[in-house]
Structures are given as C-alpha cells and as structure tokens.
Amino acid sequence: MKRFLAAGAAALVLALPGTVFGWGGSGHRMIGVAAMRALPAELPAFLKAPQAIVDVGEFSREPDRIKRAGKAFDSDRDQGHFLDLGDDGTVFGGPKASALPGTRQDYEKALQAVGSDSWKAGYLPYSILESYQQLTEDFAYWKALKFAESNPAWVAHKAFFTADRVRREAQILVAIGELSHFVGDGSQPLHVTVHFNGWGDYPNPAGYSTSRTLHADFEGALVRQSVTQAEVEKAMRPLAAIDAGLDMPHVGAYLAASGAQVIPLYEMEKAGGLKAGDPRGKTFAVRQLGLGASELRDLIVTAWRAADRQTVGWRPVPVTDILSGKTDPYAAFYAID
Numbered sequence: 001m002k003r004f005l006a007a008g009a010a011a012l013v014l015a016l017p018g019t020v021f022g023w024g025g026s027g028h029r030m031i032g033v034a035a036m037r038a039l040p041a042e043l044p045a046f047l048k049a050p051q052a053i054v055d056v057g058e059f060s061r062e063p064d065r066i067k068r069a070g071k072a073f074d075s076d077r078d079q080g081h082f083l084d085l086g087d088d089g090t091v092f093g094g095p096k097a098s099a100l101p102g103t104r105q106d107y108e109k110a111l112q113a114v115g116s117d118s119w120k121a122g123y124l125p126y127s128i129l130e131s132y133q134q135l136t137e138d139f140a141y142w143k144a145l146k147f148a149e150s151n152p153a154w155v156a157h158k159a160f161f162t163a164d165r166v167r168r169e170a171q172i173l174v175a176i177g178e179l180s181h182f183v184g185d186g187s188q189p190l191h192v193t194v195h196f197n198g199w200g201d202y203p204n205p206a207g208y209s210t211s212r213t214l215h216a217d218f219e220g221a222l223v224r225q226s227v228t229q230a231e232v233e234k235a236m237r238p239l240a241a242i243d244a245g246l247d248m249p250h251v252g253a254y255l256a257a258s259g260a261q262v263i264p265l266y267e268m269e270k271a272g273g274l275k276a277g278d279p280r281g282k283t284f285a286v287r288q289l290g291l292g293a294s295e296l297r298d299l300i301v302t303a304w305r306a307a308d309r310q311t312v313g314w315r316p317v318p319v320t321d322i323l324s325g326k327t328d329p330y331a332a333f334y335a336i337d
Contacts (some may be wrong), residue, residue, distance in 0.1 A: 023184050024220035026227070027289055031187070032060030032180040034233045035300065043304055044142070046169050051325045057100070059177020075119075078218065080218040082122035082191045085259045087202075097192075097256035101187070102127050102248050115196035124185055124192070125251045131179040132246045136303040140171045140310035144322040144329055157330040164333060181294050186254055187292030189261040190215050208266040218265070218274060225287065226282040235290025241301040245309070254295060261288065273325070 023031070036053040046052060063081070067074060089096050094114045096329045104118065104126045111117050145168060148154055185191045189294035194200065197215040199208040211217075241249060265284065273280030310319050313332025321327040 001299060013328070022288070023292075024216075025064070027219060027285075028064070028181055028184050028327060029057040030223075030227070030229050030232045030289055031292045031296060033229060033261040034055040034179060034236060034290075035180065035296035036176075038236055038239075038293070038297045040065075040239060040251060043301065044146075047172075050191060052173055055173050056176050056180060056217070060176055060180035061175075063176055063181040064103075066091075066160045069074065076099055079119055079122045080127040081124060081185050082196065083124040083193050083255055084121045084185075084194045085255075086194050089123045089256070094121070097125075097252040097259065098249070100248050100252045122183060125248065125255060127181070127182040128186060128251050129246060129248060130183055131175065132299050132303055135172070135175045135179055135300070136245070136306050137170040137306050137310055137316060138175050139314070140312050140319050141333075142168045143307055143310050144317075144319055145333075147323050148329055150252040151325060152216055152323065154328050154330065157328075157334075160330065160334065168285040176296075176300060179299060182242065183296045183299065184289075184292045186251075187285060187295065188219055188259050190218065191263050192255045193237055193260040194261060195260045195266070206266075207270065209269050214269065216275075218269075222274060222281050223285050225276075225288070226287055231286045232289045234288050234291055236297070237290070237295045240294075242296050242298065243305075244303055258288070258291075323324035 033053055035058065036056050037060065038049065039047055063077075067078065083091065083097070084098060085091060086093070089098075091097070091100075092111060092114060094111045094116060095101065095107070101110055101191070104123055107123065107126065108118050113123055142165060145161050145165035149158050149165060154161070190196045195208070198212050199209040200210070204210070261284075268274065268280050268284060271280075272278055273284070275281075308319050309319060311317055312322070313329055314335065317327050317329055317332045317333060322329050
C-alpha cells in the first residue's frame with residue numbers, strides 16, 4: 001500500500017490539517033515542554049530557563065510546520081516521520097523493528113532485497129537516532145566550551161569560547177526540539193503501522209475503522225480539546241537514561257512498543273472510545289504522550305552523559321582531553337584547517 005501518493009488521496013490529506021502529523025501541534029508542544037520540565041539537576045541551568053522550555057515546545061513542532069517547503073524538500077524528509085510496520089511485525093516483509101540495521105544505507109539495502117524502499121516504508125527510527133547523535137555532539141561542544149572559557153590558562157581566547165558557547169546553546173534548543181518531534185512521532189501508534197489512517201486495503205475481519213480522518217481525529221482534535229500539560233507530565237515514568245548510549249535496538253524496541261498499541265487503539269475506536277466525552281480516548285492519548293515525554297527526557301539525559309565520550313573540532317580532540325586541561329581546543333574550534 002502506498003502512502004497517499006495518488007492525486008486524489010493527496011488532495012484529501014491537504015484538506016485535513018494534521019492528518020499526516022505525528023501528533024498535532026498541541027501534542028508535540030506538550031511532549032517537549034514536559035520533558036524539559038522533568039530534566040534532572042545534572043543538566044545545565046540554561047536548559048531550565050523558562051524561555052528555553054517554551055522554545056523547545058515550539059521547536060518540537062517545527063518539522064511539521066516546515067512541510068510543503070518544496071517538492072525536493074518534502075520528498076526527502078516526509079518519510080522521516082513514520083515507519084510502516086505490518087501485522088507480522090516487519091517493515092514491508094523486511095526487517096523487524098527489533099532487528100533494524102544500524103544505518104539508513106543498510107536499511108535501504110534490506111528493504112530493496114524484499115522489493116521495497118525507505119521512501120515507501122518510512123525511516124522514523126533513523127530520524128530519532130540521528131537527532132540524538134546530533135544532540136550528543138552539541139552537548140560535547142558545550143561542555144568543552146564551558147570548561148575552556150573558565151580555564152585561566154586559555155584566557156587569551158575566552159571571548160571566542162564564550163561567544164561560541166552561547167551560539168551552541170541556541171543550537172542545542174533547536175536540536176532538542178527536532179529530537180522531541182521524532183520521539184513524539186514514535187509514541188503515536190498510527191505512525192508505526194501500515195494502518196496509519198484507517199485500516200486500509202488489508203484483510204479486516206474485525207471490522208476496524210477505514211475512516212481517512214481517524215489519524216487527525218485522534219492526534220489532533222482529541223488531544224487539543226481534552227488533554228492538558230499537567231496530565232502529560234503526571235503520566236511520565238521515572239528517569240531511565242541509557243548508560244551505554246542510544247542504539248538502534250533501543251529505538252526499535254521503543255517503536256515496537258508503540259506499534260503494539262495499534263490494535264488496542266482500533267478496538268477502542270470501534271467501541272466508541274474516541275467519541276467526544278468518552279474518557280477512554282483521552283486516557284489512551286495521555287498515556288502515549290507521557291511515554292513520548294519520558295523517552296525524550298531520557299534521551300536528553302543520555303546524550304548529556306554520553307557527550308564526554310565524543311570528540312570535537314578539527315582535527316578531532318577528545319572531550320576528555322579538554323575537560324582535563326590537557327588540550328586547548330581553540331585551534332580545533334576556530335577552524336585551523
């Protein structure tokens with residue numbers, strides 16, 4: 001099944017704002033804000049500033065807001081918001097979520113081997129992992145710059161270190177917003193299934209909804225009208241950072257857990273749980289938003305801790321060499337190339 005590539009289907013999507021979004025703007029914003037408010041004390045103070053929290057909430061919506069920038073842009077990036085898992089747990093008969101290749105290149109090869117590709121199947125797992133890796137490197141630069149500007153032995157370049165650290169803080173907020181968006185997409189069950197907007201052209205013995213507004217009705221109107229920020233924050237689980245750093249098996253498990261909620265969501269809709277005033281739809285949405293916010297917080301903390309293991313600058317310098325005072329990073333940071 002192709003993802004709304006026919007002209008008539010494309011027109012339907014354009015007529016239904018939010019239909020192809022992971023959560024509506026309200027949901028993505030709530031995930032970003034909730035995660036930022038839940039960051040532990042070990043994270044730097046600039047991330048706790050009220051404006052930073054607001055900014056991340058808004059940046060969390062950005063990958064959807066910039067859709068329709070142009071054909072080349074959209075055709076390259078739209079597929080990064082979803083993963084089409086089938087009822088057998090595989091991506092179009094290829095790899096399972098639990099066994100996704102570590103890179104998009106190898107993922108593409110695995111899908112081509114079964115006659116498909118990531119432009120049909122989606123590459124959300126790689127959007128998450130790549131955004132996490134970007135944030136980890138951003139944190140590595142921030143730690144190195146923060147130390148460098150306070151080291152009296154390197155005072156000659158303190159002004160540069162300070163200015164570059166401030167620039168990096170702005171970049172970090174954008175990077176967290178991007179990570180937030182894709183982690184949020186992954187917590188929305190309809191973004192990890194071939195049944196992404198109604199059951200579609202598949203055997204349907206249970207008589208599940210085939211409505212082409214189901215996606216938008218659930219993630220947009222229901223969330224906007226019934227879910228509060230406080231409820232999402234209350235639904236978050238305790239911190240569970242990943243000691244070894246994020247890898248594809250963890251991302252796959254996260255998406256598979258969301259995929260396991262596809263049938264319960266369709267069953268609930270069939271029983272009337274998504275109708276206005278029915279508490280079941282709200283409860284389901286709050287739980288998934290809380291899981292998304294929890295995962296985002298965990299990955300921010302994981303990236304912060306993993307930053308010490310990175311290298312920065314050119315030629316690359318281990319962050320540990322900078323933090324120990326062994327290597328002045330100015331040459332590597334100011335592009336002596």
